[in-house]
Amino acid sequence: MDTFAALAHGMAIAVQPMNLLYALIGVFLGTAVGVLPGIGPALTVALLLPVTYKLDPGGSLIMFAGIYYGGMYGGSTTAILINTPGESASMATALEGYKMAKAGRGGPALATSAIGSFVAGTIATIGLAFLSPYLVDIAVRFGPEDYFALMCVAFVTVSATFGDSPVRGLTSLFIGLTLGLVGIDKLTGQARLAFGVPELLDGVEVTTLAVGLFAVGEALYVASRRHHTEEKIEAVKGSLWMTREDWKRSWKPWLRGTAFGFPIGALPAGGAEIPTFLSYSTEKRLTKYPEQFGKGAIEGVAGPEAANNASAAGTLVPLLTLGLPTSATAAMMLAGFQQYGLNPGPLLFAERPDLVWGLIASLFIANTMLLVLNLPLVGLWVRLLKIPTPWLYAGILVFATMGTIAAKPSVVELSMLAGFGVLGFLMRRFDFPIAPVVVGLILGPIAESQLRRALAISLGDPMTLLQSPISATLLVVALIALIAPFILKGLGRFKANED
Amino acid sequence: MTTESAGAEPPSRGIDKAGIVIAGLLAAVALVLVYDANQIPATTMYGMGPQVMPVVIAIGLGILALANLIDAVRGNLPPRESADPVAVLLILAGLALLIAIIGFGGGFILATTALFVTTSAAFGRRDFVTDLVIGAVLTTLIYLAFDRLLTLSLPAGPLERLL
Numbered sequence: 001m002d003t004f005a006a007l008a009h010g011m012a013i014a015v016q017p018m019n020l021l022y023a024l025i026g027v028f029l030g031t032a033v034g035v036l037p038g039i040g041p042a043l044t045v046a047l048l049l050p051v052t053y054k055l056d057p058g059g060s061l062i063m064f065a066g067i068y069y070g071g072m073y074g075g076s077t078t079a080i081l082i083n084t085p086g087e088s089a090s091m092a093t094a095l096e097g098y099k100m101a102k103a104g105r106g107g108p109a110l111a112t113s114a115i116g117s118f119v120a121g122t123i124a125t126i127g128l129a130f131l132s133p134y135l136v137d138i139a140v141r142f143g144p145e146d147y148f149a150l151m152c153v154a155f156v157t158v159s160a161t162f163g164d165s166p167v168r169g170l171t172s173l174f175i176g177l178t179l180g181l182v183g184i185d186k187l188t189g190q191a192r193l194a195f196g197v198p199e200l201l202d203g204v205e206v207t208t209l210a211v212g213l214f215a216v217g218e219a220l221y222v223a224s225r226r227h228h229t230e231e232k233i234e235a236v237k238g239s240l241w242m243t244r245e246d247w248k249r250s251w252k253p254w255l256r257g258t259a260f261g262f263p264i265g266a267l268p269a270g271g272a273e274i275p276t277f278l279s280y281s282t283e284k285r286l287t288k289y290p291e292q293f294g295k296g297a298i299e300g301v302a303g304p305e306a307a308n309n310a311s312a313a314g315t316l317v318p319l320l321t322l323g324l325p326t327s328a329t330a331a332m333m334l335a336g337f338q339q340y341g342l343n344p345g346p347l348l349f350a351e352r353p354d355l356v357w358g359l360i361a362s363l364f365i366a367n368t369m370l371l372v373l374n375l376p377l378v379g380l381w382v383r384l385l386k387i388p389t390p391w392l393y394a395g396i397l398v399f400a401t402m403g404t405i406a407a408k409p410s411v412v413e414l415s416m417l418a419g420f421g422v423l424g425f426l427m428r429r430f431d432f433p434i435a436p437v438v439v440g441l442i443l444g445p446i447a448e449s450q451l452r453r454a455l456a457i458s459l460g461d462p463m464t465l466l467q468s469p470i471s472a473t474l475l476v477v478a479l480i481a482l483i484a485p486f487i488l489k490g491l492g493r494f495k496a497n498e499d
Numbered sequence: 500m501t502t503e504s505a506g507a508e509p510p511s512r513g514i515d516k517a518g519i520v521i522a523g524l525l526a527a528v529a530l531v532l533v534y535d536a537n538q539i540p541a542t543t544m545y546g547m548g549p550q551v552m553p554v555v556i557a558i559g560l561g562i563l564a565l566a567n568l569i570d571a572v573r574g575n576l577p578p579r580e581s582a583d584p585v586a587v588l589l590i591l592a593g594l595a596l597l598i599a600i601i602g603f604g605g606g607f608i609l610a611t612t613a614l615f616v617t618t619s620a621a622f623g624r625r626d627f628v629t630d631l632v633i634g635a636v637l638t639t640l641i642y643l644a645f646d647r648l649l650t651l652s653l654p655a656g657p658l659e660r661l662l
Contacts, residue, residue: 054649164577167566171525174563177556178528185549190539192549193532216594223586223621390622391633394615397590398638401597401611406651411602418594425587430521431577448552455547 007129010357014365019062022055023362026063027369030070035077035381036392037084038222041312042328042438043214044071046207049336050403057340058355064336065362066369068329069121072312073370076113076305077381081106081234089308092276096293096300101234103296107378108242112250112298113305114374115242119251120258120306121367124313127262128320129360132349135321139346145454145465147322149474151447154268154324156481159436166485168432175423176440179204186445187452199412206335206442208404210328212417213434215400217424219393224425226389240375242298250302253283257306265314268326275311279303313363320344320356323446328435331442518571525564532557586621593617606656607646611638 013019029051034044048067052060079090080097093113100109142150159173160166182193183203194200242250260275260282283299284290293300316333318324323345325331337344342352349356374381387395404417427434458464466472536553570576593614600610615634616627624630643662646653653659 050645050651051649053651165570167563167570170559171563171567174525174556174559175528178532178560181532181553181556188549190549192539192553193535195535216590219618220587220590223590223618224582224584225580226586226622227583390619390624390630393622394618394630394634395637397593397618398611398615398634398641401594401614402607402641402645402653405601405607405610406645406653409601409652409654411598414594414598414601418591418598421594422591429579429582430517431579452547460547 003130003133006133006353006357007361009354010359010361011364013058013354013358014062014361019059019358019362020365022059022063023066023365024369026066027070027366027373028066030067031074031077031370031374031377031381032070032384034071034074035384036074036387036396037078037082037385038218038393039071039396040075040090040214040329041068041071042210042332042435043218044074045329045332045336046210046214047399047403049207049332049339050406052336053339053406057342058358060336060340061355061359062362064333065359066366068312068333069117069309069363069366069370071329072309073114073117073374074381076117076308077110077374077378078385080109080113080301081382081385088273089276089311091273092280092304093301093308095280096297098234099294099296100298100301105296105298106234107240108246108298109296109301110378111240111242111375112246112302114371116250116254116257116302116306117309118367118371119254120261120308120310121313122364123255123258124262124265124310125360125363125367127266128313128317128363131266131317132321132360135317136346136349139322142322142470143454143468144450144457145468146470146474148447148450148454149465149468149471149478150268150322150324151443151450152478153474153481154318154326154443155436155440155447156478157268158326158439159433161481161485163433164431166482166489168430169436172427172432172434172436173440176437177444179209179437180441180444180448186449197412199408199410203445204416204441205404205407205413206331206338206438207407208413208417209420209441210332210335210438211400211403212420213424213427213437214328215396216417216421217428217434219397220421220425221428222389222393224429240378246298249287249289249298252286253279253299253303254306256282257303257308258310261307261310261312262314265311265326266317267314268318268322268324275307276304279307316363320359321346321349325439325442328438331435331438334442513574515571515574515576518567518576522564522568522571525560525567529557529560529564532560589617589621593621600656601654604654604656606659607642607653608635608638608658609656610654611641 029048030044033039033047034041045067052063075090076093078084079094080101083094083098097109100106155173159169163169182200184191184201191201257279260279264275280300280303283303284293287293287297287299289297315327315330318326319330319333323343325334334344342348401417404413424434454464455462465475532553536550539550596613597610600613612634616630619630642653642659645651
């Protein structure tokens with residue numbers, strides 16, 4: 001299909017007044033929730049899923065587009081003003097952004113982050129629109145064994161390759177895979193890990209898991225160590241606007257950040273962490289003002305913020321074309337699709353082009369709305385940050401449980417929510433990453449059914465995995481990605497011994 | 500929850516007891532998986548049946564339990580600060596209250612207000628009356644917005660029927 005025609009058609013859908021309103025509500029709610037300390041974009045999407053239960057799929061996905069970008073923008077506001085990045089992707093922003101806010105340059109820091117996000121988001125969404133049809137063409141040639149191999153790559157890269165500890169990352173992934181087994185097996189109707197509890201036959205809800213791990217777990221963790229931390233909000237002093245100098249120092253980092261963020265996000269490698277830190281270190285190296293780094297250099301905000309947003313749009317490429325979520329936020333978006341029985345992938349492009357292209361077009365609109373809305377509304381967001389911590393977390397928990405109560409008001413489901421909260425607390429305390437659990441839960445069952453389909457076609461011969469060149473290549477990539485961190489760690493130890 | 504001195508322990512020293520518990524839990528989950536997989540009646544079909552994947556994941560968990568055990572024995576776990584058990588227990592008590600109230604038909608407002616008050620107490624507030632009023636107003640507004648405006652069905656109890 002001609003991308004321009006498809007995109008124009010999507011635009012026509014997205015600018016219908018009702019859909020514009022959905023996008024506006026999404027952007028507003030996404031920012032308002034995302035700005036709360038400790039709430040990252042994945043949790044923002046999970047918390048706001050119930051709001052969209054009653055909408056039609058089109059409107060709901062358009063609202064998601066707004067929530068997705070809004071949550072991201074809210075996260076960077078928090079990172080800049082109170083140095084509490086809601087997620088690892090905002091950590092690089094907090095480094096320089098908080099210093100700028102302390103030095104009374106919070107306004108320009110927020111402005112360069114908003115405009116950088118807009119530039120990066122727009123370029124990356126154009127990339128998404130033009131890259132997707134090609135990937136869809138490739139994806140339709142994928143057999144089940146190729147899909148399985150691709151998911152193996154995603155499993156490994158999300159959990160082992162880029163984290164602090166491959167062992168802890170893989171442990172998280174396997175907890176997620178275990179949870180994914182719960183319920184009725186789709187191919188044979190046999191119950192697994194249900195222990196005779198009827199509520200478990202439907203499996204573990206992704207939203208219950210995500211809200212439990214992220215919201216309840218975070219509340220428990222912050223409460224458990226509230227004596228150790230003191231948050232201080234930096235007031236936005238001085239002008240909100242960037243000076244000519246700020247613009248001159250920002251535009252190149254925006255473009256470089258986009259160049260890092262989009263390709264890395266689009267690869268099934270997961271996470272916006274790498275591109276943001278790559279961008280940060282690049283800007284640090286290229287800047288004309290190295291003495292300002294660590295004290296509030298605007299390049300250190302502009303680059304990572306652009307990289308963050310570009311990679312967020314990038315992760316939508318594997319999500320929409322292959323149905324492959326590579327971050328916790330993308331996993332939540334996939335859950336949003338699934339609640340309407342929609343499975344992203346090449347088929348969705350063929351069957352519901354209006355939906356897919358409407359969503360892509362909405363990303364442009366959400367991005368523009370954020371730029372127009374958020375700088376003037378920054379005072380409102382700052383006021384949200386001033387809610388006293390006890391009420392803030394009490395409110396977050398009320399809202400978090402409300403989602404579960406609305407979806408399934410059963411004692412079992414709520415107990416699971418509480419249980420996942422305890423799990424999330426322990427994982428935070430012992431430094432296990434959380435995203436691999438969510439990705440494992442949502443991707444595990446899909447990977448299993450692809451593998452079983454492949455083996456059924458080959459009459460049970462496992463060599464089918466190696467006979468398809470695509471699958472063989474991908475499995476080798478997965479193996480390298482699995483072994484590499486261990487070898488690199490060994491090398492590091494070797495070097496450390498030599499010193 | 501174990502109690503440690505506040506972040507004083509440098510990494511790579513001594514055996515980490517909590518780490519050994521984690522390894523033990525992972526091994527236990529692996530055993531449950533294998534046990535559960537054996538309960539599934541074997542169905543003859545081409546390829547793999549529903550009992551294969553649980554066993555594969557159990558093997559993975561077993562290996563990871565071992566790896567976690569090695570990390571724990573070497574003391575390779577990241578350092579952690581002391582935790583306040585009272586705060587954690589208060590929030591868990593709030594969740595238990597919420598589940599009980601929903602279970603016995605007490606309704607959304609009562610249940611979530613209880614959670615609101617206990618959570619804010621966990622964060623150090625002692626002014627229960629104020630928190631009770633704020634919680635009740637907030638949850639009533641949420642109830643009205645979601646149940647009446649967005650027509651999600653939230654469980655109704657005595658308070659909801661008055662609205």
